Amino acid sequence: MSLLSKQLLVLGAAIITVLAAAACANADGDDGPVSDPEGPTTLPPGPDSGPPAVPDASSDAPTDAPPRTCSDDDFCHTVLPEDQTLQAVWSDGAGIAWAGTKFGAILRFDGTEWKIHASGLGEISSIWGSSPTEIWAAGAKGVYRGTGTTSAAVMFANAPLEADGDVHITSIWGSSANDVWAVGARTDGVAPAGRVYHFTGATTSDGAPEWELDPLSFEDTSGYRRVWGSPGSGLWIAATLPYGEWGATQEAILRRPPSSTTFESVVLPAVDPRSPDVPIGQILGAAVESDTSVWLVLMSTWARRGVYHGVSSDGGATFTWTVSPYENDEMLDFTALAASPSGVWAAGRFGRLATWDGKRFAQVSTEVEPLPVIDPFFDVWTATGGEVWAVGKGIALHRAKK
Numbered sequence: 001m002s003l004l005s006k007q008l009l010v011l012g013a014a015i016i017t018v019l020a021a022a023a024c025a026n027a028d029g030d031d032g033p034v035s036d037p038e039g040p041t042t043l044p045p046g047p048d049s050g051p052p053a054v055p056d057a058s059s060d061a062p063t064d065a066p067p068r069t070c071s072d073d074d075f076c077h078t079v080l081p082e083d084q085t086l087q088a089v090w091s092d093g094a095g096i097a098w099a100g101t102k103f104g105a106i107l108r109f110d111g112t113e114w115k116i117h118a119s120g121l122g123e124i125s126s127i128w129g130s131s132p133t134e135i136w137a138a139g140a141k142g143v144y145r146g147t148g149t150t151s152a153a154v155m156f157a158n159a160p161l162e163a164d165g166d167v168h169i170t171s172i173w174g175s176s177a178n179d180v181w182a183v184g185a186r187t188d189g190v191a192p193a194g195r196v197y198h199f200t201g202a203t204t205s206d207g208a209p210e211w212e213l214d215p216l217s218f219e220d221t222s223g224y225r226r227v228w229g230s231p232g233s234g235l236w237i238a239a240t241l242p243y244g245e246w247g248a249t250q251e252a253i254l255r256r257p258p259s260s261t262t263f264e265s266v267v268l269p270a271v272d273p274r275s276p277d278v279p280i281g282q283i284l285g286a287a288v289e290s291d292t293s294v295w296l297v298l299m300s301t302w303a304r305r306g307v308y309h310g311v312s313s314d315g316g317a318t319f320t321w322t323v324s325p326y327e328n329d330e331m332l333d334f335t336a337l338a339a340s341p342s343g344v345w346a347a348g349r350f351g352r353l354a355t356w357d358g359k360r361f362a363q364v365s366t367e368v369e370p371l372p373v374i375d376p377f378f379d380v381w382t383a384t385g386g387e388v389w390a391v392g393k394g395i396a397l398h399r400a401k402k
Contacts, residue, residue, distance in 0.1 A: 071365040071372075075353070075390070075397040079113035086391035087125055087378045092132040096151045097381075097398075099391055100124025100137050106146070106156060114396060118146075118156045125170050130177040138169035143182055143197075145209055159209040161197055165190065169197075171226045177201070182211075183237055185223030194221030194239065216263060222249055226283055232291025232316040234258045236266075238283040243301065250279040250301060258316060269323050271298070271306035278302050285337025285346060291316045295344055295356075297334045305334075307361070324360070336379045342386040342402075347377035353390050353397070366390075366397060373397070 070076040080086075084101050091097035097109035098117075101124060108117040122141035129135045133154060135146040142161050148154035161167045166188045174180035178201030185193040196214040204210050216224070216237070226238040235256040243250035253266040270276040281301040288294050292315065296308040305326055310319035336347045344356040351373030354361035366373040377392035386402035 069368060071367050073364040073366075073399075075364065075366050075388070075399050077368060078109065078396045078398050080394065080396055081107070081114060081116055083394075084114075085378075085393045086396055087123075088127040088137075089379045089381045089389045089391045089396070090127045090129050090135070091381055091383070091387065091389055092129060092151070093383045093385070093387060093401075094132065096132055097389055098127055098129065098135050098137075099396065100127045100139065104139075106135075106137055106144075108151065108154075109396070109398075110152070117154070118144075121156070126172045128172050128174060128180075130174055130180070134177055136172050136174070136180060136182075138172040138182055138184070140168050142167050143169055143172065143209075157208075159199075159211075161195070161211050162186075162213075167195055169195075170224070171228075173227045173229065174199075175229065175231050180209075181227045181229075181235065181237075183224035183227045192218060192220050194219065194223045196224055196227075196237065216254070225251070226286055228286050228288060230288045230291050232258060233288055233294055233312070233319075234260075234316065235263075236286065236288075236294070237263065238286065243279060248301075250281060251283050251298075252280065253283065253296070266319075268296075268298075268308060268321055271300045271304040271323060271325050272302070275300075275302065275304075278304070284334045287337045287339035287344065289339035289344055290341055293339075294319060295337060295339050297337055297346065326360075335377060336390075338380040338382045338388075340382045340384050342384050343382060345380050345382050345388055345390075347380040347390045347392070349376045351375055351377065351392070351395070353377065353380070 086099045087102055088100040089097060095111045099107045101107065104119060104121045104123060105116050106118040106121065106124060107114045121144055122139055124137050124139040126138045127135065132151045133148050135154060137144045137156065143159040144156045145159045146154040146156040165186050167184055168187045169182045169184035172182045180199040182197045184195055186195060194217060196216040197211040198214055199209050199211055202210040222240040222242065224237055224239050229235040237254045239252050239254055240249050241252055254263040255266050256263045270278065272278065278300045281299045283296065283298050285297040292312040294310040298308065299305045307324045307326065308321055310321045312319045333349045334346050335349065338345045346354045346361050351366055352363055353366055354363045373395055375393040375395055377390050379391050381389045388399040390397045
């Protein structure tokens with residue numbers, strides 16, 4: 001027999017031995033899976049087999065990152081007490097912020113979290129400060145003035161407006177500690193109902209602020225809803241006036257120039273040039289960027305919305321207005337507006353926040369894991385340096401100075 005024949009005979013015997021061994025194994029009761037020619041099949045562990053094996057983590061494996069608290073546009077969530085709806089916010093620009101709530105509390109931000117500073121004050125709709133230790137809050141029960149040696153020691157006391165009536169103040173603003181304005185309406189059935197109050201620093205015998213009733217209070221108005229301004233652009237007020245029948249109303253803007261003691265009507269271009277006579281239905285937001293730049297967002301009585309920009313070329317004496325109309329489904333449904341030389345901001349429904357990019361309000365990110373903010377914003381505040389606060393239902397977002 002040749003050498004090749006002997007090698008083939010040995011190889012054949014080896015194959016027969018392997019096949020016989022496999023047959024014996026199956027005959028002993030091994031019902032395991034047959035190997036797949038493309039690779040082994042892995043089955044999930046049985047109920048008594050314990051957890052699946054986990055490979056050892058290498059020393060270079062990344063650790064779990066902490067939950068995000070800031071969005072891609074640097075808006076950071078701050079810690080709020082439970083069940084708070086913030087309707088107004090103001091900051092001293094140095095780390096302390098104040099907010100008023102729907103259910104009558106005043107909250108203070110200490111640099112880390114918000115805490116309830118005062119409560120039982122009635123719904124607060126507006127807040128403004130002349131300094132870190134002098135804060136004015138206004139709402140359903142009138143005006144409260146907070147003073148103290150430090151912001152943590154501020155105590156709020158009622159600042160009576162009228163001795164014989166109930167007044168709901170919707171907005172408060174000032175240019176200094178001795179120049180504070182509050183606007184709203186009497187709520188006890190008197191007519192005319194609109195009220196405009198001015199504090200010039202005088203106090204009563206018991207130390208309470210003494211308010212002057214401006215002549216606008218005797219005009220035929222349903223009320224006044226907003227007050228804002230700056231030393232160079234003057235004082236601006238939004239008035240609510242009767243319109244047509246069935247109790248309908250419209251709004252108008254009044255301005256008191258810096259060199260005047262009386263108010264004048266502000267004439268704006270129509271939101272829709274095709275309907276120039278349609279009046280303003282509501283001022284949705286108003287803010288002063290500088291003494292020569294004023295912003296408005298308003299809606300006509302036909303529900304057409306527009307962004308208005310007033311620019312002065314004579315140092316605030318007069319303003320020329322341009323309007324950018326927009327449809328409701330194109331942009332935010334605004335509820336607040338804030339401006340400073342560092343930028344113009346708008347906040348609105350569904351947790352949307354936007355900044356003016358030169359042509360339009362561009363939405364910014366408020367998203368942290370796992371979802372973006374979806375509840376409404378009710379107020380926004382900003383100052384030189386780019387710091388921004390946006391507050392609303394269960395939310396207070398902060399962007400630090402740039």
